[in-house]
Amino acid sequence: MSKHPIKLGGVHHAAYRCKDAKETVEWYERVMGMEYTSAFSEDHVPSTGAYDPYMHVFLDAGNNNILAFFELPNQPEMGRDENTPAWVQHLAFRVGSEEELLAAKAHVESLGIDVLGPTHHGIFKSIYFFDPNGHRVELAADIGTDEQYAELKKVAMPMLNEWTETKKAPRHADWLHEIARAEHGNS
Template sequence: MEFTGIHHVSALTAKAPENFEFYTKVMGLRLVKKTVNQDDPSVYHLFYGDDKGNPGTELTFFEIPMLARNREGTNSISAVSLRVPNNEALSYWKKRFEELGVEHNAIVERAGRLTLAFRDFEGQRLILVSDQENSGVQGGTPWINSPIPEKYGIIGLGPVTLTVQDAKATESLLTNVMGFRKKGFYSSFDQQSNISIFETGEGGTGAEIHVEERKDLSPERPGRGSVHHVAFRVKNEEELRQWIKKIEEAEIPSSGFVNRFYFYSLYFKEPNGIVFELATDGPGFDTDEDISRLGESLSLPPFLESKRETIESFLKPLDTTQNTVE
Protein backbone atom coordinates (compact mmCIF):
# COMPACT_ATOMS: atom_id res chain seq x y z
CA MET A 1 0.00 0.00 0.00
CA GLU A 2 1.13 3.51 -0.83
CA PHE A 3 -0.47 6.89 -0.39
CA THR A 4 -0.85 8.64 -3.73
CA GLY A 5 0.01 12.06 -2.31
CA ILE A 6 -1.33 14.80 -0.05
CA HIS A 7 -5.15 14.70 0.12
CA HIS A 8 -5.92 17.97 1.93
CA VAL A 9 -4.70 20.29 4.65
CA SER A 10 -7.03 21.79 7.27
CA ALA A 11 -6.23 25.09 9.00
CA LEU A 12 -7.87 27.52 11.44
CA THR A 13 -9.44 30.92 10.79
CA ALA A 14 -11.31 33.34 13.03
CA LYS A 15 -13.14 35.10 10.18
CA ALA A 16 -14.97 33.04 7.57
CA PRO A 17 -16.09 36.01 5.37
CA GLU A 18 -12.56 37.45 5.10
CA ASN A 19 -11.19 33.93 4.58
CA PHE A 20 -13.61 33.34 1.69
CA GLU A 21 -12.71 36.70 0.18
CA PHE A 22 -8.96 36.06 0.37
CA TYR A 23 -8.86 32.52 -0.96
CA THR A 24 -11.34 33.03 -3.81
CA LYS A 25 -10.71 36.65 -4.85
CA VAL A 26 -6.97 36.98 -4.07
CA MET A 27 -5.77 33.39 -4.53
CA GLY A 28 -8.29 32.30 -7.15
CA LEU A 29 -9.27 29.02 -5.50
CA ARG A 30 -12.77 27.65 -5.83
CA LEU A 31 -14.90 27.16 -2.72
CA VAL A 32 -15.97 23.58 -3.41
CA LYS A 33 -17.88 22.95 -0.17
CA LYS A 34 -19.47 25.18 2.47
CA THR A 35 -20.28 22.90 5.36
CA VAL A 36 -19.71 22.64 9.11
CA ASN A 37 -17.18 21.01 11.40
CA GLN A 38 -18.82 17.62 11.83
CA ASP A 39 -17.42 17.35 15.36
CA ASP A 40 -18.72 20.84 16.26
CA PRO A 41 -21.53 21.80 13.85
CA SER A 42 -21.80 25.31 15.29
CA VAL A 43 -18.84 26.47 13.14
CA TYR A 44 -18.16 26.56 9.41
CA HIS A 45 -15.80 24.24 7.57
CA LEU A 46 -14.80 25.72 4.21
CA PHE A 47 -13.12 23.64 1.50
CA TYR A 48 -11.17 25.33 -1.32
CA GLY A 49 -9.73 23.48 -4.29
CA ASP A 50 -9.35 23.29 -8.03
CA ASP A 51 -12.20 23.51 -10.55
CA LYS A 52 -13.72 20.17 -9.49
CA GLY A 53 -12.46 19.90 -5.90
CA ASN A 54 -10.14 17.03 -6.76
CA PRO A 55 -8.27 15.30 -3.92
CA GLY A 56 -4.78 16.72 -3.67
CA THR A 57 -6.00 20.28 -4.28
CA GLU A 58 -8.01 20.98 -1.12
CA LEU A 59 -7.06 23.60 1.47
CA THR A 60 -9.74 23.73 4.16
CA PHE A 61 -10.50 25.98 7.12
CA PHE A 62 -12.39 25.54 10.37
CA GLU A 63 -13.82 28.86 11.53
CA ILE A 64 -13.44 29.48 15.28
CA PRO A 65 -14.64 33.05 15.97
CA MET A 66 -12.59 35.11 18.44
CA LEU A 67 -9.69 32.64 18.18
CA ALA A 68 -6.40 34.10 19.44
CA ARG A 69 -3.47 34.46 17.05
CA ASN A 70 -1.18 31.49 16.57
CA ARG A 71 2.07 31.42 18.57
CA GLU A 72 4.50 29.70 16.24
CA GLY A 73 6.77 26.90 17.42
CA THR A 74 7.57 23.23 17.12
CA ASN A 75 5.36 20.15 16.89
CA SER A 76 3.39 21.91 14.20
CA ILE A 77 2.64 22.05 10.50
CA SER A 78 4.77 25.12 9.90
CA ALA A 79 4.19 25.67 6.17
CA VAL A 80 1.76 24.56 3.47
CA SER A 81 2.63 24.77 -0.24
CA LEU A 82 0.36 25.53 -3.18
CA ARG A 83 1.45 24.41 -6.64
CA VAL A 84 1.56 26.71 -9.67
CA PRO A 85 2.34 25.51 -13.23
CA ASN A 86 5.77 27.03 -13.81
CA ASN A 87 8.46 29.51 -12.80
CA GLU A 88 6.84 32.32 -14.79
CA ALA A 89 3.75 32.02 -12.60
CA LEU A 90 5.79 32.96 -9.53
CA SER A 91 6.72 36.30 -11.11
CA TYR A 92 3.03 36.94 -11.80
CA TRP A 93 2.15 36.14 -8.18
CA LYS A 94 4.93 38.28 -6.74
CA LYS A 95 3.63 41.28 -8.70
CA ARG A 96 0.05 40.49 -7.64
CA PHE A 97 1.04 40.31 -3.97
CA GLU A 98 2.84 43.65 -4.27
CA GLU A 99 -0.23 45.27 -5.84
CA LEU A 100 -2.63 43.83 -3.23
CA GLY A 101 -0.41 44.35 -0.20
CA VAL A 102 -0.03 40.64 0.61
CA GLU A 103 2.95 39.95 2.88
CA HIS A 104 5.53 37.94 0.95
CA ASN A 105 9.22 37.10 0.59
CA ALA A 106 11.52 36.95 -2.44
CA ILE A 107 11.40 34.13 -5.00
CA VAL A 108 14.00 31.58 -3.87
CA GLU A 109 14.96 27.98 -4.59
CA ARG A 110 13.80 25.45 -2.04
CA ALA A 111 14.49 21.73 -2.41
CA GLY A 112 15.35 22.17 -6.09
CA ARG A 113 12.24 24.20 -6.98
CA LEU A 114 11.55 27.91 -7.20
CA THR A 115 9.21 29.08 -4.44
CA LEU A 116 7.51 32.21 -3.14
CA ALA A 117 6.62 32.31 0.57
CA PHE A 118 3.74 34.51 1.73
CA ARG A 119 1.16 34.91 4.51
CA ASP A 120 -2.57 35.41 4.44
CA PHE A 121 -4.41 38.10 6.42
CA GLU A 122 -4.17 36.02 9.64
CA GLY A 123 -0.52 35.08 9.30
CA GLN A 124 -1.08 31.64 7.78
CA ARG A 125 2.32 30.43 6.48
CA LEU A 126 2.04 29.50 2.81
CA ILE A 127 4.46 28.85 -0.04
CA LEU A 128 3.79 28.95 -3.78
CA VAL A 129 5.93 26.30 -5.46
CA SER A 130 6.66 25.93 -9.16
CA ASP A 131 5.68 22.65 -10.84
CA GLN A 132 7.99 23.32 -13.80
CA GLU A 133 10.38 20.48 -12.90
CA ASN A 134 7.72 18.15 -11.47
CA SER A 135 7.83 14.55 -12.67
CA GLY A 136 5.59 13.00 -10.03
CA VAL A 137 1.89 13.10 -9.18
CA GLN A 138 0.02 15.48 -11.47
CA GLY A 139 -1.83 18.57 -10.30
CA GLY A 140 -5.44 19.53 -10.85
CA THR A 141 -7.13 22.11 -13.08
CA PRO A 142 -7.43 25.79 -12.07
CA TRP A 143 -10.92 27.05 -11.31
CA ILE A 144 -12.55 28.10 -14.58
CA ASN A 145 -14.05 31.27 -13.01
CA SER A 146 -10.90 32.26 -11.16
CA PRO A 147 -9.70 35.87 -11.32
CA ILE A 148 -6.23 34.39 -11.99
CA PRO A 149 -5.24 33.62 -15.61
CA GLU A 150 -5.35 29.85 -16.12
CA LYS A 151 -1.66 29.67 -17.05
CA TYR A 152 -0.76 31.02 -13.59
CA GLY A 153 -3.52 29.42 -11.51
CA ILE A 154 -3.07 27.20 -8.46
CA ILE A 155 -3.27 23.51 -9.36
CA GLY A 156 -3.04 21.81 -5.99
CA LEU A 157 -1.19 21.24 -2.75
CA GLY A 158 2.59 21.00 -2.66
CA PRO A 159 5.01 19.87 0.07
CA VAL A 160 3.85 20.22 3.68
CA THR A 161 6.50 21.13 6.27
CA LEU A 162 6.49 19.70 9.80
CA THR A 163 8.64 21.39 12.47
CA VAL A 164 9.23 19.01 15.37
CA GLN A 165 11.41 18.59 18.45
CA ASP A 166 12.19 14.93 17.74
CA ALA A 167 12.66 14.32 14.02
CA LYS A 168 13.88 10.76 14.44
CA ALA A 169 10.54 9.62 15.87
CA THR A 170 8.54 11.29 13.09
CA GLU A 171 10.86 9.91 10.40
CA SER A 172 10.50 6.39 11.84
CA LEU A 173 6.70 6.59 11.57
CA LEU A 174 6.84 7.99 8.04
CA THR A 175 9.23 5.35 6.70
CA ASN A 176 8.57 2.23 8.82
CA VAL A 177 4.79 2.46 9.14
CA MET A 178 3.48 4.84 6.48
CA GLY A 179 5.73 3.75 3.62
CA PHE A 180 7.38 7.10 2.80
CA ARG A 181 10.84 7.13 1.19
CA LYS A 182 13.58 9.51 2.31
CA LYS A 183 14.55 11.56 -0.74
CA GLY A 184 17.15 14.03 0.54
CA PHE A 185 17.44 17.26 2.49
CA TYR A 186 18.07 21.00 2.18
CA SER A 187 19.18 23.74 4.57
CA SER A 188 16.70 26.07 6.24
CA PHE A 189 17.09 29.73 5.31
CA ASP A 190 18.22 30.71 8.79
CA GLN A 191 20.83 27.93 8.58
CA GLN A 192 19.58 26.57 11.90
CA SER A 193 18.65 23.13 10.59
CA ASN A 194 18.54 20.66 7.74
CA ILE A 195 15.07 19.85 6.45
CA SER A 196 14.58 16.21 5.37
CA ILE A 197 12.39 15.36 2.37
CA PHE A 198 10.12 12.30 2.34
CA GLU A 199 7.98 11.20 -0.61
CA THR A 200 5.21 8.72 -1.29
CA GLY A 201 3.53 7.22 -4.36
CA GLU A 202 4.77 8.72 -7.61
CA GLY A 203 6.64 11.35 -5.62
CA GLY A 204 7.00 14.91 -6.87
CA THR A 205 5.56 18.21 -5.74
CA GLY A 206 2.22 16.86 -4.55
CA ALA A 207 3.54 13.88 -2.60
CA GLU A 208 6.18 15.23 -0.20
CA ILE A 209 6.48 15.84 3.53
CA HIS A 210 9.38 18.00 4.72
CA VAL A 211 10.57 17.47 8.31
CA GLU A 212 12.55 20.09 10.23
CA GLU A 213 13.95 19.45 13.71
CA ARG A 214 14.20 22.45 16.05
CA LYS A 215 15.16 21.72 19.65
CA ASP A 216 15.68 25.43 20.35
CA LEU A 217 12.00 26.36 20.02
CA SER A 218 8.98 25.86 22.28
CA PRO A 219 5.90 23.96 21.12
CA GLU A 220 3.42 25.95 19.07
CA ARG A 221 0.27 27.33 20.71
CA PRO A 222 -2.32 26.95 17.94
CA GLY A 223 -4.61 29.83 17.02
CA ARG A 224 -5.85 31.62 13.92
CA GLY A 225 -3.21 31.20 11.24
CA SER A 226 -2.22 27.70 12.37
CA VAL A 227 -2.76 24.33 10.68
CA HIS A 228 -4.86 21.63 12.33
CA HIS A 229 -3.88 18.55 10.31
CA VAL A 230 -2.61 17.12 7.05
CA ALA A 231 -4.37 14.28 5.22
CA PHE A 232 -2.86 11.68 2.90
CA ARG A 233 -4.57 10.18 -0.14
CA VAL A 234 -5.91 6.61 0.05
CA LYS A 235 -7.48 5.12 -3.09
CA ASN A 236 -10.69 3.70 -1.62
CA GLU A 237 -12.50 2.41 1.46
CA GLU A 238 -11.05 -1.11 1.13
CA GLU A 239 -7.50 0.23 1.26
CA LEU A 240 -8.36 2.56 4.15
CA ARG A 241 -9.53 -0.41 6.21
CA GLN A 242 -6.20 -2.11 5.51
CA TRP A 243 -4.43 1.01 6.78
CA ILE A 244 -6.59 0.98 9.91
CA LYS A 245 -5.42 -2.56 10.60
CA LYS A 246 -1.79 -1.57 10.00
CA ILE A 247 -2.02 1.42 12.36
CA GLU A 248 -3.62 -0.81 15.02
CA GLU A 249 -0.85 -3.41 14.62
CA ALA A 250 1.70 -0.62 15.15
CA GLU A 251 -0.12 0.11 18.45
CA ILE A 252 -0.82 3.72 17.46
CA PRO A 253 -4.00 5.14 19.05
CA SER A 254 -6.44 6.28 16.37
CA SER A 255 -10.00 7.38 15.68
CA GLY A 256 -10.86 4.20 13.82
CA PHE A 257 -13.00 4.43 10.67
CA VAL A 258 -14.78 7.79 10.28
CA ASN A 259 -17.42 8.49 7.62
CA ARG A 260 -17.09 12.14 6.53
CA PHE A 261 -19.65 11.56 3.73
CA TYR A 262 -17.47 13.27 1.10
CA PHE A 263 -14.63 10.86 1.96
CA TYR A 264 -13.77 8.23 4.58
CA SER A 265 -11.04 8.89 7.12
CA LEU A 266 -8.74 7.70 9.89
CA TYR A 267 -7.07 10.10 12.35
CA PHE A 268 -4.02 9.61 14.56
CA LYS A 269 -1.11 11.63 15.93
CA GLU A 270 2.52 11.27 14.93
CA PRO A 271 5.03 11.09 17.85
CA ASN A 272 5.37 14.89 18.21
CA GLY A 273 1.61 15.34 18.46
CA ILE A 274 0.79 16.52 14.92
CA VAL A 275 -2.55 15.19 13.66
CA PHE A 276 -2.39 12.99 10.56
CA GLU A 277 -5.44 11.91 8.59
CA LEU A 278 -5.79 9.21 5.96
CA ALA A 279 -8.62 10.07 3.55
CA THR A 280 -10.13 8.31 0.54
CA ASP A 281 -10.37 9.97 -2.86
CA GLY A 282 -14.16 9.54 -2.95
CA PRO A 283 -17.14 9.70 -2.87
CA GLY A 284 -16.39 13.38 -3.69
CA PHE A 285 -17.86 16.86 -3.28
CA ASP A 286 -20.44 16.49 -6.05
CA THR A 287 -22.21 13.79 -4.02
CA ASP A 288 -24.83 16.27 -2.79
CA GLU A 289 -24.37 19.27 -5.12
CA ASP A 290 -24.22 19.80 -8.86
CA ILE A 291 -20.61 20.29 -9.94
CA SER A 292 -21.51 23.70 -11.40
CA ARG A 293 -22.86 25.02 -8.06
CA LEU A 294 -20.32 23.69 -5.58
CA GLY A 295 -19.95 25.73 -2.39
CA GLU A 296 -22.83 28.13 -3.00
CA SER A 297 -25.15 26.82 -0.28
CA LEU A 298 -24.69 25.16 3.10
CA SER A 299 -24.17 21.43 2.64
CA LEU A 300 -24.73 19.02 5.52
CA PRO A 301 -24.03 15.29 5.62
CA PRO A 302 -27.17 13.15 6.02
CA PHE A 303 -26.63 12.55 9.75
CA LEU A 304 -26.78 16.33 10.39
CA GLU A 305 -29.55 17.24 7.93
CA SER A 306 -32.31 16.82 10.53
CA LYS A 307 -30.55 19.46 12.65
CA ARG A 308 -30.23 22.01 9.82
CA GLU A 309 -32.49 24.64 11.40
CA THR A 310 -30.57 24.55 14.69
CA ILE A 311 -27.19 24.54 12.95
CA GLU A 312 -28.09 27.49 10.73
CA SER A 313 -29.22 29.45 13.80
CA PHE A 314 -25.66 29.23 15.19
CA LEU A 315 -23.96 30.30 11.97
CA LYS A 316 -23.62 33.85 10.72
CA PRO A 317 -24.89 34.09 7.12
CA LEU A 318 -22.04 33.74 4.63
CA ASP A 319 -22.64 34.72 1.00
CA THR A 320 -20.51 32.36 -1.07
CA THR A 321 -21.85 33.16 -4.53
CA GLN A 322 -18.77 32.86 -6.70
CA ASN A 323 -19.70 32.05 -10.28
CA THR A 324 -18.48 35.29 -11.85
CA VAL A 325 -15.01 36.30 -12.96
CA GLU A 326 -13.41 39.30 -11.21
Protein backbone atom coordinates in the same frame (compact mmCIF):
# COMPACT_ATOMS: atom_id res chain seq x y z
CA MET B 1 -8.81 31.15 -14.08
CA SER B 2 -6.69 30.68 -17.21
CA LYS B 3 -5.80 34.39 -17.27
CA HIS B 4 -4.32 34.35 -13.78
CA PRO B 5 -0.59 35.17 -13.86
CA ILE B 6 0.34 32.31 -11.51
CA LYS B 7 0.11 28.83 -13.01
CA LEU B 8 0.38 26.32 -10.19
CA GLY B 9 1.69 22.83 -10.80
CA GLY B 10 0.64 21.39 -7.45
CA VAL B 11 2.16 21.49 -3.98
CA HIS B 12 5.97 21.31 -4.14
CA HIS B 13 6.15 20.39 -0.47
CA ALA B 14 4.46 21.15 2.83
CA ALA B 15 6.86 21.70 5.73
CA TYR B 16 6.27 21.22 9.45
CA ARG B 17 8.46 21.24 12.50
CA CYS B 18 9.58 18.01 14.16
CA LYS B 19 11.22 17.20 17.49
CA ASP B 20 13.72 14.71 16.05
CA ALA B 21 14.41 14.38 12.32
CA LYS B 22 15.59 10.75 12.46
CA GLU B 23 12.67 9.61 14.60
CA THR B 24 10.25 11.42 12.28
CA VAL B 25 11.73 9.91 9.11
CA GLU B 26 11.65 6.41 10.63
CA TRP B 27 8.06 6.85 11.85
CA TYR B 28 6.75 8.03 8.47
CA GLU B 29 8.59 5.19 6.72
CA ARG B 30 7.30 2.52 9.15
CA VAL B 31 3.76 3.80 9.72
CA MET B 32 2.92 5.50 6.44
CA GLY B 33 5.18 3.71 3.97
CA MET B 34 6.76 6.97 2.81
CA GLU B 35 10.19 6.98 1.20
CA TYR B 36 12.81 9.32 2.67
CA THR B 37 14.13 11.12 -0.41
CA SER B 38 16.46 13.95 0.61
CA ALA B 39 17.65 16.38 3.25
CA PHE B 40 19.17 19.82 3.54
CA SER B 41 21.09 21.00 6.56
CA GLU B 42 22.56 24.43 7.10
CA ASP B 43 23.78 26.62 9.93
CA HIS B 44 22.29 29.75 8.34
CA VAL B 45 18.78 30.11 6.92
CA PRO B 46 19.17 30.68 3.15
CA SER B 47 16.23 33.09 2.86
CA THR B 48 17.13 35.31 5.83
CA GLY B 49 20.80 34.65 6.53
CA ALA B 50 19.99 34.20 10.22
CA TYR B 51 22.09 31.75 12.22
CA ASP B 52 19.70 28.91 13.07
CA PRO B 53 21.10 25.41 12.41
CA TYR B 54 18.49 23.04 11.02
CA MET B 55 17.93 19.67 9.43
CA HIS B 56 15.25 19.72 6.71
CA VAL B 57 14.05 16.23 5.68
CA PHE B 58 11.79 15.29 2.75
CA LEU B 59 9.48 12.28 2.39
CA ASP B 60 7.59 11.12 -0.68
CA ALA B 61 3.85 11.07 0.02
CA GLY B 62 2.98 9.74 -3.47
CA ASN B 63 1.93 11.40 -6.72
CA ASN B 64 4.75 13.98 -6.61
CA ASN B 65 3.64 15.21 -3.18
CA ILE B 66 6.41 15.83 -0.67
CA LEU B 67 6.06 16.15 3.10
CA ALA B 68 8.97 17.89 4.79
CA PHE B 69 10.03 18.52 8.38
CA PHE B 70 12.49 20.86 10.09
CA GLU B 71 14.38 19.93 13.23
CA LEU B 72 15.47 23.17 14.95
CA PRO B 73 17.72 22.32 17.92
CA ASN B 74 18.47 25.95 18.89
CA GLN B 75 14.82 27.00 19.07
CA PRO B 76 12.55 26.72 22.12
CA GLU B 77 10.86 23.35 22.56
CA MET B 78 8.24 22.64 19.97
CA GLY B 79 4.68 23.40 21.04
CA ARG B 80 1.30 23.82 19.44
CA ASP B 81 -1.26 26.60 19.19
CA GLU B 82 -3.23 26.06 22.39
CA ASN B 83 -6.03 28.30 21.09
CA THR B 84 -6.73 25.90 18.22
CA PRO B 85 -8.31 22.50 18.97
CA ALA B 86 -6.01 19.54 18.27
CA TRP B 87 -8.42 18.18 15.62
CA VAL B 88 -8.19 21.29 13.42
CA GLN B 89 -4.61 21.34 12.16
CA HIS B 90 -3.77 18.05 10.47
CA LEU B 91 -2.07 16.35 7.57
CA ALA B 92 -4.56 14.48 5.38
CA PHE B 93 -3.48 11.82 2.91
CA ARG B 94 -5.61 10.03 0.32
CA VAL B 95 -5.81 6.25 0.15
CA GLY B 96 -7.33 4.42 -2.82
CA SER B 97 -10.41 2.81 -1.30
CA GLU B 98 -12.38 2.10 1.83
CA GLU B 99 -10.75 -1.35 1.96
CA GLU B 100 -7.30 0.29 1.91
CA LEU B 101 -8.43 2.62 4.69
CA LEU B 102 -9.45 -0.32 6.88
CA ALA B 103 -6.18 -2.13 6.12
CA ALA B 104 -4.27 1.05 7.03
CA LYS B 105 -6.18 1.27 10.31
CA ALA B 106 -5.27 -2.32 11.17
CA HIS B 107 -1.61 -1.65 10.31
CA VAL B 108 -1.38 1.54 12.38
CA GLU B 109 -3.12 -0.07 15.35
CA SER B 110 -0.77 -3.07 15.10
CA LEU B 111 2.08 -0.63 15.77
CA GLY B 112 0.46 0.37 19.07
CA ILE B 113 -0.87 3.70 17.80
CA ASP B 114 -4.37 4.80 18.84
CA VAL B 115 -6.64 5.34 15.82
CA LEU B 116 -9.97 7.19 15.72
CA GLY B 117 -12.47 6.18 13.07
CA PRO B 118 -13.38 5.46 10.44
CA THR B 119 -15.42 8.64 10.46
CA HIS B 120 -17.99 9.01 7.67
CA HIS B 121 -17.99 12.47 6.05
CA GLY B 122 -20.61 11.70 3.40
CA ILE B 123 -18.23 11.75 0.42
CA PHE B 124 -15.17 10.27 2.14
CA LYS B 125 -14.27 8.21 5.19
CA SER B 126 -11.28 8.94 7.41
CA ILE B 127 -9.16 7.63 10.23
CA TYR B 128 -7.07 9.83 12.54
CA PHE B 129 -3.97 9.39 14.68
CA PHE B 130 -0.95 11.40 15.86
CA ASP B 131 2.68 11.31 14.75
CA PRO B 132 5.53 11.48 17.32
CA ASN B 133 5.60 15.29 17.00
CA GLY B 134 1.96 15.70 17.97
CA HIS B 135 0.78 16.40 14.40
CA ARG B 136 -2.62 14.89 13.69
CA VAL B 137 -2.57 12.61 10.64
CA GLU B 138 -5.67 11.72 8.62
CA LEU B 139 -6.03 9.00 6.02
CA ALA B 140 -9.07 9.51 3.78
CA ALA B 141 -10.79 7.33 1.19
CA ASP B 142 -13.08 9.08 -1.29
CA ILE B 143 -16.45 7.34 -1.61
CA GLY B 144 -18.58 10.06 -3.23
CA THR B 145 -20.13 10.09 -6.67
CA ASP B 146 -19.38 12.57 -9.46
CA GLU B 147 -22.85 14.03 -8.90
CA GLN B 148 -22.17 14.57 -5.20
CA TYR B 149 -18.86 16.31 -5.88
CA ALA B 150 -20.56 18.50 -8.53
CA GLU B 151 -23.30 19.45 -6.07
CA LEU B 152 -20.71 20.37 -3.42
CA LYS B 153 -18.90 22.58 -5.92
CA LYS B 154 -22.22 24.24 -6.85
CA VAL B 155 -23.08 25.11 -3.22
CA ALA B 156 -19.54 26.05 -2.13
CA MET B 157 -19.89 29.80 -2.74
CA PRO B 158 -23.41 30.12 -1.28
CA MET B 159 -22.19 28.24 1.81
CA LEU B 160 -19.16 30.51 2.17
CA ASN B 161 -21.29 33.63 1.77
CA GLU B 162 -23.85 32.45 4.32
CA TRP B 163 -21.09 31.50 6.79
CA THR B 164 -19.48 34.92 6.34
CA GLU B 165 -22.76 36.64 7.21
CA THR B 166 -23.96 34.41 10.07
CA LYS B 167 -20.97 32.39 11.42
CA LYS B 168 -23.41 29.46 11.68
CA ALA B 169 -23.18 26.20 9.75
CA PRO B 170 -25.04 26.62 6.44
CA ARG B 171 -27.46 23.80 5.63
CA HIS B 172 -26.73 23.63 1.87
CA ALA B 173 -25.12 20.18 2.12
CA ASP B 174 -27.16 18.53 4.87
CA TRP B 175 -27.50 15.50 2.58
CA LEU B 176 -23.87 14.64 3.42
CA HIS B 177 -24.79 14.14 7.07
CA GLU B 178 -27.87 12.15 6.12
CA ILE B 179 -25.71 9.73 4.10
CA ALA B 180 -23.34 9.26 7.05
CA ARG B 181 -26.21 8.84 9.54
CA ALA B 182 -28.01 6.33 7.30
CA GLU B 183 -24.90 4.17 6.96
CA HIS B 184 -24.07 4.44 10.64
CA GLY B 185 -27.58 3.28 11.49
CA ASN B 186 -27.09 0.26 9.22
CA SER B 187 -23.76 -0.84 10.70
